[in-house]
Amino acid sequence: MTDMTNNNMTGQTDEEIINHEQFEDMRDLLEEDFVELIQVYLNDSQKRVAALRIAQEKDDNANGFETAHALKGASANLGTTQLVRLSSQLQECCRERRISEQADLIEEIAAALQRAEQEIHQRLGQ
Template identity: 80%
Template structure:
């Protein structure tokens, strides 16, 4: 697929992270925000590993639960790509098609890396 939006270098920051939602969470949590970010990134990486295992083991229930948890945590921070991709994976699990979703899970892993980079840039500001 040549027209893969994940490979589009012209993507804007707002497509990775919703600026308003991110800043609202930062304002709400104040000094605890940096700790939340670290926990989110660590937990999200663990969830991606869990998703890979669920895909390999054709474990729809665990895949669904993990995708749901990742979607919720990502929504809180406004990491919009992760929300969208996690939602897609959740639907695949509901349809009992997790075994076919290795590429989608790798898209989730890549979106997490992009989000982590963007978050770190924002924290430096």
Template identity: 40%
Template structure:
């Protein structure tokens, strides 16, 4: 399991800052991300670039806040392409986002 998926220093800082609220933050992130992932796939199926952009943007922001930068980068690329109205290899991008999230989810669940 790659330790580069999450900026551990950023997480440690958040944990110190939030104390017992840290596990609530992680749980909220995990619970909010699942519907966003599902919404990404639905938006793609409907060819709804506005919604695709919106969901990718939300997941990017919450991931970046926790220092989950590789996932945020994948979402940022999808957001950029959706904003331009054409997503290259959208199925593969969504699969990559889902795989990265699954790996991150395992790491984060160990922390709470």
């Protein structure tokens, strides 16, 4: 097994958690509103992960796709690269009508969100 395969099996990759340049560009653009945006993003993302779990349990590919799409878009704005990649993977699974098989991927998304939240707090000095 390659190192990349080993890393992917544990939900860890060498991929950056947050794209520094994109994150700082958004911070510069929003200035004092940035911290509020971060709080909204984190709260909404937690709700979206919960919605993904429900969609997976109910085999609801349509809602799973829409929720993954919304999470991917919000994550792309902040440069949370792991969440963008994983949400995109889940969207593809929903297109293939396979959300019922994606509990592990959804938990990987939840873990990536937790890593992103930790890094965001570090970057904001919180």
